[in-house]
Amino acid sequence: MRTKKDKKQKRVKPELPGGFRDYGPADAIARGRMLEMVRKTFEDFGFDPLETPAVERTEVLTGGERESGKIIFNVRGSRESFGKVEDKKSDSSLRFDLTVPLARFIAANPDTPKPFKRYQIGSVWRGESPQAGRYREFMQADVDIVGAASIEADAEIVAVFYNALKNLGVSDFRIKMNSRKILNGLSAYSKLKDETLFDALRIIDKQDKIGAAGVKKELEKEFGKKVSEKISEFIKNPQVALNTRTVNEGLSDLETIFSTARGLGVEESKMEIDYSIVRGLGYYTGFVFEIVFSAFPGMGSIVAGGRYDNLVLQFTGKKFPAVGASLGVDRLYAALEKLGVLKKKRTTVRALLMNLSPKLKDEYAELLRDLRAANVNTS
Helix, strand or coil, X not given: CCCHHHHHCCCCCCCCCCCCCCCCHHHHHXXXXXXXXXXXXXXXXXXXXXXXXXXXXXXXXXXXXXXXXXXXXXXXXXXXXXXXXXXXXXXXXXXXXXXXXXXXXXXXXXXXXXXXXXXXXEEEECCCCCECCECCEEEEEEEEEECCCCHHHHHHHHHHHHHHHHHCCXXXXXXXXXXXXXXXXXXXXXXXXXXXXXXXXXXHCCHHHHHXXXXXXXXXXXXXXXHHHHHHHHHHCXXXXXXXXXXXXXXXXXXXXXXXXXXXXXXXXXXXXXXXXXCXXXXXXXXXXXXXXXXXXXXXXXXXXXXXXXXXXXXXXXXXXXXXXXXXXXXHHHHHHHHCCCCXXXXXXXXXXXXXXXXXXXHHHHHHHHHHHCCCCEC
8 A cells, every 4th residue: 555655755757868868678679689790790800808997097088188078978986085185096987989998908018929919898987068970879880900010900900890890791892091191281382381281181071071161261260361272282183292201101091991991802893092080189190080971971980090100108108009999889880770670679589488387387487498498589
């Protein structure tokens, strides 16, 4: 019998916080099978799994810079000195990507055999404002090769994601490649001051969102018409600055990566050089690339990454060669759903045993055991 107190009990609204979502059984099953294929492809290429905790020390994630903390979810109750003076070193936060944890792992385990080929699939959290298609919790699937400076390693990262998408039944996608070495030659050619190069690259990086005309307009507003025209010339054809050593190196690298990836089975028709691809400012040191679905130009990249040889710099003070990329699992799932590639099932159950007679309880139990022993999912 319900008491008066029960009747007055406040009901809690069953709502998720903004930027989070549930996956029901049909979506969770399809998503899980998609990830199984991705995982198998990674392992086919010789990548081994690495698992790191969802929570890291805040200082590790931000590199000691407070500005980086804007997108981070801090973890309450993570103080190691309960009731004592707060110790900043004990602050913890949810990871916002899978690369920083990899860097921390390598720095903490310097004897790890190199090259270290690792993959990791897991959720990350960012405290950004929720928008259409952008969530505060999302899953990434990363592969990285640490300790390999060769261009062959760059090409293999392209090949592994090419195969992952092909294995999922996707064929209509483009692999867009560039090199930060090329872009670093932009300031000399366009007479930009070195300290304003990042401002120019930030605008160029918007091309997939605002188009070439939009980029040109913003460049003119920021740098004037003359400099804007020089920047546009360079982005269309960096060979106008062939006398710059870094540009020559970048163009040569791209040519080798292109041919090596082709030798690894990547279709030439799927690859293209796009000098407007920028990726993370101040992060990448060489080759960069993105994979986009031709059918969904507004969706953004499904896979993105490149070479970042400053991987463990903040931990060891030394540069360490590394190349890798990240696949946006939730974005990929949404794309596959639109393409009709996914086969959804509402349950994993293959056999349903009806309890029609209490007298046969023992026989039912035996039949359940036999079906499950034969790997038939039975409820």
